[in-house]
Amino acid sequence: MLLEIENLDVHYGRIQALHGISLSVGEGEIVALIGANGAGKSTTMRAISGLRRPSTGRITFGGEDITKMRPDRRVVAGICQAPEGRGIFSGMTVQENLFMGAYTRKRGAQLNADLDHVYMLFPRLKERRRQPGGTLSGGEQQMLAIGRALMSRPKLLLLDEPSMGLAPMLIAQIFQIILEIRDQGTTILLVEQNAQQALSRADRAYVMETGSITREGTGADLLVDPAVRDAYLGVA
Amino acid sequence: MNYFSDRWHDLLPNLGDLVVAGLTQGAIYALIALGYTLVYGVLQLINFAHSEVFLVGTYASIIVWGWIGYAAGDGNPVPALGTVILLLGAGTIAASLVSGGTAVLIERVAYAPLRRKNAPRLIFLITAIGASVAISELVGELTNRRPWGVPLLVEPKTQFVIDPGMSINPAPVTNLQIGIVLSAIVMWFLLDTFLNRSRFGLGIRAVAQNEDTAALMGVNKDRVIMLTFLLGGLAAGVAATLYNLKIGTISFNIGFLLGLKAFTAAVLGGIGNLRGALVGGLVLGLVENLGAGFFGNKWIDVVAFVILVIVLMFRPTGILGDSLGRARA
Numbered sequence: 001m002l003l004e005i006e007n008l009d010v011h012y013g014r015i016q017a018l019h020g021i022s023l024s025v026g027e028g029e030i031v032a033l034i035g036a037n038g039a040g041k042s043t044t045m046r047a048i049s050g051l052r053r054p055s056t057g058r059i060t061f062g063g064e065d066i067t068k069m070r071p072d073r074r075v076v077a078g079i080c081q082a083p084e085g086r087g088i089f090s091g092m093t094v095q096e097n098l099f100m101g102a103y104t105r106k107r108g109a110q111l112n113a114d115l116d117h118v119y120m121l122f123p124r125l126k127e128r129r130r131q132p133g134g135t136l137s138g139g140e141q142q143m144l145a146i147g148r149a150l151m152s153r154p155k156l157l158l159l160d161e162p163s164m165g166l167a168p169m170l171i172a173q174i175f176q177i178i179l180e181i182r183d184q185g186t187t188i189l190l191v192e193q194n195a196q197q198a199l200s201r202a203d204r205a206y207v208m209e210t211g212s213i214t215r216e217g218t219g220a221d222l223l224v225d226p227a228v229r230d231a232y233l234g235v236a
Numbered sequence: 237m238n239y240f241s242d243r244w245h246d247l248l249p250n251l252g253d254l255v256v257a258g259l260t261q262g263a264i265y266a267l268i269a270l271g272y273t274l275v276y277g278v279l280q281l282i283n284f285a286h287s288e289v290f291l292v293g294t295y296a297s298i299i300v301w302g303w304i305g306y307a308a309g310d311g312n313p314v315p316a317l318g319t320v321i322l323l324l325g326a327g328t329i330a331a332s333l334v335s336g337g338t339a340v341l342i343e344r345v346a347y348a349p350l351r352r353k354n355a356p357r358l359i360f361l362i363t364a365i366g367a368s369v370a371i372s373e374l375v376g377e378l379t380n381r382r383p384w385g386v387p388l389l390v391e392p393k394t395q396f397v398i399d400p401g402m403s404i405n406p407a408p409v410t411n412l413q414i415g416i417v418l419s420a421i422v423m424w425f426l427l428d429t430f431l432n433r434s435r436f437g438l439g440i441r442a443v444a445q446n447e448d449t450a451a452l453m454g455v456n457k458d459r460v461i462m463l464t465f466l467l468g469g470l471a472a473g474v475a476a477t478l479y480n481l482k483i484g485t486i487s488f489n490i491g492f493l494l495g496l497k498a499f500t501a502a503v504l505g506g507i508g509n510l511r512g513a514l515v516g517g518l519v520l521g522l523v524e525n526l527g528a529g530f531f532g533n534k535w536i537d538v539v540a541f542v543i544l545v546i547v548l549m550f551r552p553t554g555i556l557g558d559s560l561g562r563a564r565a
Contacts, residue, residue, distance in 0.1 A: 049451075049452055050451070051448055051451060051452070070456065071451040071452065071454075072451065072454040072455060072456040075452070075453065075454030076454060080452065080453075080454075081452045083448070083449055083452055087446055087448065087449030087452065088449075089441070089442055089445045089446060089449070090445065091441070091445055092438075092441065092442075092445070096438065099438060100438060100442055100450075100453045100455075101453055103435070103438070103439060103442075103453045103454045103455055104453075104454035107435075148453070152453070152454065
């Protein structure tokens, strides 16, 4: 397994946000984490990236224990996140935002090739590369967030709510690109409230409720799971 | 009515001199203001100890000049140009290293531990004032609270005269005044270029805009913060050396008022904004000198702070507003 989380507890002050969650992501997989608002999905992502220290539990990445590793070292190790709300540096140009993704890497031919690759995936970003990131539309900002994360050449790409606030057509487009990224060899862990989309694209998925994982299975299985359908797919 | 027209008549002949003196003083404010604004831009912290970062720089360059053989009142003649360049270089490097080192030390000792514990912002402010008093008092102890003389290294020489005509007296501009203003502009330019063109500058701007996302991109926040303090310290060191050239004596308590003025300049220009620090410094120096010319010298500090209050009433974000992170937007 590329990423393995064992019995993770995370506290915000006295409030416990995660209750002993365990999950794993295998190389080349798309794994989805679905659940309602406040279920602990983003906290899980923050813990994987190192922005939140777990109080107990273990995170291993590529066999290495990274539980106590600094966030910037985790990027070097191969974990990069497109965070919830996209986290665009609004005062930087689109291109500067992309260079931020490559902050830990050496400048050079390889990096420029990766930049071209991102521009190929998202031609809109190329058109707007000199524009401040804050002037992009929601969909373009999401593309920028994903493109920026790709610039770090991650082994594991963490996507937190990539479909949030986007029109249905754009959502389909973003998920299409996510599949493409996976096909090019990047493993993906995806947090989504749009369970329908997430489950139909993911190889496997976990369902979170109030800080615990309550169900897991293949995307296809969970799509037809009555409890999941009832709670997350809006089908009675 | 008469009061104001009398004052105006006092002021008018000196207008040129006041502008030149004001811009020179303002350039020193600007250099110190850069440090306030950098740290504020990244941490939203007003580093009140920055005044002492400047203070230690003034002592550092005087000490180094003493080592080279130029101390105040030693009867040395004003050195020749080659020696002056050597002295200025050595003094600036020493002051910048000591100021930069002190700034980083303050961050490590006074702020970093608080940050790790997520202390409320107010605590940082109290610590900042504490660090400021501690350093100033330490320097006071080491110097027996006596002022130090500064050797005369550059004899002010008139380079050109601004003669606006009318009833304004011609204002001579000295080599020193030109040098001080140019240094401030060059220093601002170097910092601005560093922030906008280098990889580390990108990191600083990223932390200033969104520190969580910056961390997700692999920016080491602690290193960025140290670098920010260092840069502000380097600028303060340059300010300290220039200040020495302009002034005959220094003492352990000069940091306070200068620091306060420089902080005012930063706020006036728009704190968090480098260009704002430069503009704010020059405007503050200019306005307070004109105010002093108008109301009399003893009102100089009153004018400075009244101007601050008035500007902030109408433009709470300062003249240029904006923050470090958004400086280019």
